[in-house]
Amino acid sequence: MSPQVIDFSSPSNPLGPPPIVDEILLDSVRSRAYTRYPDYEYRAFREAIAEFYNVDPGSLVPLNGSAEALQLLIPVLKPEVMVSLEPTFGDHRVQARLAGLPLVTIPYVVKGSRFEVDPSVYCNLPSEFRTRSLILLSNPNNPTGALTPKRVLEELLSCSKDNTVLVVDEAFSDFTGNRESLLGLDDDRVIVLRSFTKIFSIQGLRVGFLYTGSRRMARLLDGFRQPWNVNSLAVEVIVKLLKWDGLGEYLRATMEVVEVERLFLEERLRSLGFEVYESKAPFLLIRHGVPHPHFNKELLENGLFVRDASTFPYLTPYHSRVSVRLRGDNIRLLKVLEELVHRSTLEGVHA
Numbered sequence: 001m002s003p004q005v006i007d008f009s010s011p012s013n014p015l016g017p018p019p020i021v022d023e024i025l026l027d028s029v030r031s032r033a034y035t036r037y038p039d040y041e042y043r044a045f046r047e048a049i050a051e052f053y054n055v056d057p058g059s060l061v062p063l064n065g066s067a068e069a070l071q072l073l074i075p076v077l078k079p080e081v082m083v084s085l086e087p088t089f090g091d092h093r094v095q096a097r098l099a100g101l102p103l104v105t106i107p108y109v110v111k112g113s114r115f116e117v118d119p120s121v122y123c124n125l126p127s128e129f130r131t132r133s134l135i136l137l138s139n140p141n142n143p144t145g146a147l148t149p150k151r152v153l154e155e156l157l158s159c160s161k162d163n164t165v166l167v168v169d170e171a172f173s174d175f176t177g178n179r180e181s182l183l184g185l186d187d188d189r190v191i192v193l194r195s196f197t198k199i200f201s202i203q204g205l206r207v208g209f210l211y212t213g214s215r216r217m218a219r220l221l222d223g224f225r226q227p228w229n230v231n232s233l234a235v236e237v238i239v240k241l242l243k244w245d246g247l248g249e250y251l252r253a254t255m256e257v258v259e260v261e262r263l264f265l266e267e268r269l270r271s272l273g274f275e276v277y278e279s280k281a282p283f284l285l286i287r288h289g290v291p292h293p294h295f296n297k298e299l300l301e302n303g304l305f306v307r308d309a310s311t312f313p314y315l316t317p318y319h320s321r322v323s324v325r326l327r328g329d330n331i332r333l334l335k336v337l338e339e340l341v342h343r344s345t346l347e348g349v350h351a
């Protein structure tokens, strides 16, 4: 993508990385941290995460981005079925296919402008699909932004049978102040995946972790992860960042800007005639009257790029995911969309 194009496709913190990240990385390079293996046990990394999120360091497994989790979970847990709540992050489907696992997809139910999980759909599956299985759900979900309440997650668990594990991907949870998060839950049927990518806007560093309510499970998974899977520079950034005294203020400002700008975009998009779904994440799923690839082409010609959401199950060429950015960029997007709607209306195509 040309640097002139404003990227509304990749959701992350609109404030960009905390200012201290550059400093930490420069110090790490000066001290040539990259010439040393990271600590195989990742003690300081675990301690920093445990202290920040108030969890037991023995219940954590370091990850090379949360996307690494399924590559570890599938061969170690050896599920016989994967159940995925869709539409969601595509890697779940890729990993199921790679492992040759049957994949059951359960659609979210759309109620007005909300995507909701109906646990009765899962509870009514034949019992072989609820036994020795992995249930995968992202919370908040990508690409819809829907936040599923804990009580619904508990209902899913109550219908699951022997050796089923609920894997909740919480890559965007920090943006909600960890509302409905299962991090710290003392239940060995739950695994939580966490990413530092989105909240700190550090896509290239590849760093996250997994939490499980069972220390035994954490030790088992830890024993099978790739050695030194998180690199030395990423470790230094996370250890120092989680202790940085400006972090509380950065997170507060992040939540505020995301909420204010999401609401601004939501209201303006609705008034232009777009359907906008309820989101608790730093992006919005929208429905428009002009389908992809035309919609994307029109925006690209105006220097804007949004995520074509038609590649997600149950969505259509009329769906796009739009990241929440800072006000100037958001106004630019709205202006281009307004012109597009105006032209489409003249041509008889309504948003």
Ligand SMILES: Cc1ncc(COP(=O)(O)O)c(C=O)c1O
Pocket: 064, 065, 066, 067, 068, 089, 138, 141, 142, 169, 171, 194, 195, 196, 197, 198, 203, 206, 207, 208
């Ligand atoms: C729901 C979800 N989980 C995980 C990831 C990947 O995160 P990471 O960069 O930590 O691997 C993404 C990336 O878009 C995502 O949307």
